[in-house]
Structure formats: C-alpha cells, structure tokens
Amino acid sequence: MQSPTSKQQHSRDYEAKNLLVLEGLEAVRKRPAMYIGSTDTRGLMHCLWEIIDNAVDEALSGYGDEIEVMLGDDGSVTVHDHARGIPVDTEPRTGLSGVEVVFTKLHAGGKFGNSSYNATGGLHGVGASVVNALSSRLDVQVDRNSATWEMSFRRGVPGVFDGDGPDAPFTPQGGLRKVGRVAKAKTGTRVRYWPDRQIFLADAGLSITQLHDRARQTSFLVPGLRIDVDDARDGTSSHESFVHVGGITEFADFLAPDAPLTDVIRLQGRDSFVETVPMLDEAGAMTATDVERDLDVDIAVRWGTGYDSVLRSFVNIIATPKGGTHVSGFERGLTRAFVKSFEGTRGLLKAGEEIVKDDCLEGLTAVVTVRLAEPQFEGQTKEVLGTPPVQRLVARIVETELGAFLSANKTRAIARTLQEKVVSASRTRVQARAHKENQRRKNALESSSLPPKLKDCRSNNVDATELFIVEGDSALGTANVARNSEFQALLPIRGKILNVQKASVGDMLKNAECASIIQVVGAGSGRTFDVESARYGKVIFMADADSDGAHIRCLLATLFFRYMRPLVEAGRVFSAVPPLHRFELINPKRGLEKYIYTYSDAEYQRKLAELTKRGQKFKEPQRYKGLGEMDADQLADTTMSPRHRTLRRLTVDDAANAERVFEMLMGNDVAPRKEFIVEGAYALEADRIDA
Structure with a gap:
C-alpha cells in the first residue's frame, strides 16, 4: 500500500508540462492506424486510394477524363491527372499557397463547402496531408496559370531535395517554386511519393491486383473516365487501361x-x-x-x-x-x-x-x-x-x-x-x-430420424468415414457384406434420381432420393451448406459400369455440384471404378493371382494378349454387366477395399467452366447438347460401341 506522502508526490508529477502536444502532422505519424486503418498492405493501399480519389473527384465534377498511375522500380508511386490542378495562389488565413495547405494541414481542402465540389468521396480533408506525413518523400507538380509549380516534402516537412529518391540530401524550406512554363490550356496535378518504411511493415507491398480492381471499378462508376495503370517494378513493365461508357x-x-x-x-x-451540423458562428462558437x-x-x-x-x-x-x-x-x-x-x-x-x-x-x-x-x-x-x-x-x-x-x-x-x-x-x-434439424450425426438412439434404408457405420471419426451411394437394392445386399462396417456406410438409390439442373429447388427437396442424400450427408444444401457439418469424410458414387450407371453418376454429380458444391471443391466426392472383366486362371504361373480384373476394353485386350503370349491357360473371361453379378469378396477386393480399389475424384478447377458444362449436358436448352453429341459422334470409333 502506498503512503500518503508517495501519493502526493505522484500527483505533483502530473502537471501541464507533462502533457504531450502533437503539432500538425506529428499526430498522423504517432498514430497512423487512426487515419489509414493499419500499417500493412491495407494501409499502404489506402494511401494510394486517397491520392487517386482526389483526381477522381475532379473527374466527377467534370474536369479531366484521364488519370495515370505508375508504380516505379524505385519504390515510388506517381498519380497524374489532367484536371484543374491544385490552387497555387495564397490562402488568406494561413498565408500559405494552396498546395502547401492541402499537403500539410489536416482537415483542409475544397471538399467542405459547396463551392468547389458538390459530392466527393472525402469528408475529413485529411487524405493528401496524411499521405504526405507517412511518406519519406513526396513531390507535387501543378500545371496551372501557364506555369509548372513544384513543391517537395520529407515526412510532411516542406523543403528541397538535392537529387532523386528519398535518401537525397534535404534542406527544409517552405514555399512553392515555379519551375517551368506550359500552355495556358494545360492544367493538372502530378503527385509522386515514396511510402515511409519507418511507418509501414517490412512485408507491406502494393498489390497490382487490387489496383486493377479499383481502377476498373472506378471506370464503371465514372463513365468515360480513362485510368491507365503502369507497373515498372521488379525490372518488368506492364500496362493496363480501364474505360467504360456503360456506367x-x-x-x-x-x-x-x-x-x-x-x-x-x-x-x-x-x-x-x-x-x-455544428458550424462556427461569427463569435467563434460552435452552433448547431x-x-x-x-x-x-x-x-x-x-x-x-x-x-x-x-x-x-x-x-x-x-x-x-x-x-x-x-x-x-x-x-x-x-x-x-x-x-x-x-x-x-x-x-x-x-x-x-x-x-x-x-x-x-x-x-x-x-x-x-x-x-x-x-x-x-x-x-x-x-x-x-x-x-x-x-x-x-x-x-x-x-x-x-x-x-x-x-x-x-x-x-x-x-x-x-x-x-x-x-x-x-x-x-x-x-x-x-426443416432439413437443417437433420444436419448433425445422430447416435444409435437417434438414428431413427435418418432414412431407414441407410446402412450407417460405427465410427464417429468424420475424416475416416465413407458414404457409398449405391445403385439399386440388388447391389446393396452384396455391398453390405463386402463393406467394412466400422467406417463404410451405404445408401441405396432406386433408379435414376431427379435431374436437378432442370428442376426447381422446391422440386429437388420434394424428391425422395435427393432429400435422402442431402439428409444423410447432413450439411444442408445451397447457401446453407456447411462443409464442416458433413457426416462423412468421403462420398463415393458406386454404379454399374454401363451407360445407365454413367447417367446415374452424372445425375449425382449434378446434384452435388449444384447444391453441395463446397464438398466437391474440398475434394471429398469420388466415383468408384468397378471392373468390367475377370480372368480366372487355371494353375496360375509364379507371380500371377488366380483372378485378374480389367477396368476397360483396352486393358482387357492387353491382358488377353499378355496371357496368351505367356501360354497361361484361363477360363472363358467373364464380363460384368453390373455390380450385382459380383460376390461380396470380389466387390470388396475390386471396388470397396481402400487397399485395392480405384477411385476417381471429382474436381472443380474452373467453377465457371464447370457451370457451363453442367448446363449444356443437363440443362433445359437442347440445342447446345445436340450439337455436342453430334460433334462427339464423329470422334467415336464404331468398334468401341458395346452393342
């Protein structure tokens, strides 16, 4: 506990002399995040927006229709407009030129009254001065009144640099300098600045992608305004121009x-x-x-x-x-x-x-x-x-x-x-x-709320579990014996499900098969889909290796892409690859299994030639017409066991292209689909047709 004496001593230390008064732009450098949000890339980009927005405000008021932005290889940023130019005459209250007022005084500019700008992006009048305060060097040139006027600053202090770049010798000196003559009709402002690395984080950098997006956005909002962006950093040079007249x-x-x-x-x-609004009256008091x-x-x-x-x-x-x-x-x-x-x-x-x-x-x-x-x-x-x-x-x-x-x-x-x-x-x-109530995995006592035809697994480890969507009840019986019930679940579907590309959302939810799949996956659908709530780590389509099976897989893929896309994008949706043929060898030679499976006609021909060449005898090869023709051991070894099976992962590298393909193959418009089929017919070899 402090003694009364120590308390009194502490209070005497708190005097007016202990108060810190930040003059001018010192406050900006002391607390930069108050003005630009942060000192990382976001804050660095915000400084650029402030300078660009000043030029855009001029275009918005009908002055100038072109802005040039350049990122230099020396770390500088240049913004050049062809508008009226910052005023160069003397501001009567401060006795400073308009340029110096704009770049050194907080809350100063032409955006407060209605005389210069009717509607602008700025309210506070701190944009240019804040950028100046946070720059190791800032040069501004103004073409106005038949002359070019110039002024430089170092961290907000006006002066003269002897050379180029922020590290050149600097002499503090106020005042605007006339450095050349121009045609009377030529006006505009050029601002070039180097962000101060004492302020911004070392890994903060300007994003050319964000700059392009902002320039494109602005060109839409100000029809007819052209914004040129040049990037000369890293020893390369790129140029983009943005202009839109459609608004x-x-x-x-x-x-x-x-x-x-x-x-x-x-x-x-x-x-x-x-x-x-509060305004100063003639007596200097703030009056509503x-x-x-x-x-x-x-x-x-x-x-x-x-x-x-x-x-x-x-x-x-x-x-x-x-x-x-x-x-x-x-x-x-x-x-x-x-x-x-x-x-x-x-x-x-x-x-x-x-x-x-x-x-x-x-x-x-x-x-x-x-x-x-x-x-x-x-x-x-x-x-x-x-x-x-x-x-x-x-x-x-x-x-x-x-x-x-x-x-x-x-x-x-x-x-x-x-x-x-x-x-x-x-x-x-x-x-x-209503469906959201069934999004979470149910325990054994709660499983009655799930479809009765679901054969669930015992494991609660989502990452290890697999859901097989099986074509037909006949294959379900074999698959139920072939599966590992610890982590593999089965959901049979009857025939072909609804084509959801053609149907409405309401019709999809009314369809029993689609509703069952969404309910069993347990993560909702459409905008409410939450991939973290999915009950299984993998979803695997398992259909016959014929044209009907291919159609069913396509319908399932359409359902998942349209209403459960995050699961596809996460790489958690697969298609099983069942075999087409089986060779049963008679007294197999060393190194050969008794049963050999092939998964395509080409592989079948190669294996047939190989066995014949080796003189290996075998029974008449069996061709599988469907999953139901396999016994449980065969189905487990070839299609379901993680040790031997082959899975095809459904991926979405380009969502826009995938959307167009699904619409062409499964949508309402017949003409593009017919054209696709006709074109593909010429590329199909007749002997590949399984007739």
Missing part, C-alpha cells in the same frame, strides 16, 4: 455470376433532407445549424438464374464494403416493393407464406450508388456510411421505382418471372429450415 449498368453485368433472368434495371431518384442536402440515388439491379447475391455499394464513388444507411435503405425498399406487388395477385403467394429480405436478394446483382455533400462515414477509411436520413430516402425511391417496374404493363411478364423466383426462394427457405 453501373455495365458494372452489374460484369459482376453477375450467373445467367440473366432479367435485363439490368436502373432505379434512379433525387431528394433532399435537412441535416443539423440546419443545412439542406441534396441526395442523388442511382442503382442498377439484375436478377439471374442462380441463388447467390452480389451487392456493391458506393458513396460518391467511394466503396463502402461494410454497407451503411444507403444499403439498409435499399434492402428495405426492395422488400417493400415485392411485398406490395403480391397484394391483389392471385395464385402466387399462398395463405401463411411471407416474403423476407433474403428471398428478394436471391440471385440479385446490385450496384448501389448515392451522391451527397459531406457524407458521414464511420472512420477515415470510409467503409460504412452513417448519414441517418439516407436510409429513409433511398428506401422510398427504391420502393417507388421498383414498384412501378413490377406493376407496369410492358414489363408484366418479367415481373411475373421475378415474383415466382421470390416465392420459390421463400418456400425453399422454409423447407431448408
């Missing part, structure tokens, strides 16, 4: 992961709201003042045949990956529009059924953009919009515009298709909730 309509098509159900629909509107703000809403929506949803949101072309009031308003208006569209519509929504947000979002690709002056973001990284009135206004505009589309006579057919999709999603959600 967010083209962006929605680009983002969509599935085939279109509708064309891109634009939901646009304009409204205003009153925002109360009502300010009227204009809000422009422009949204592109497009529904596809799939069930995944893609939503990108932006405020003044700044991405808000974590959403905000504009996204919640969009989702609310979307749901209200669909709910109202079912009022008075017969035959779609039954009594007791309801529509929720997730039903409307299924298969939706949306680009949500809003523009307003001085948006309230949650933090400098601008990931969430927080301006409260935006939610109400966006919801109203979306509800009105989408409601008009759903009720218009000329779009009635498309609206009906959309409504059917939403209703189907609602029913699937309810059915999936």
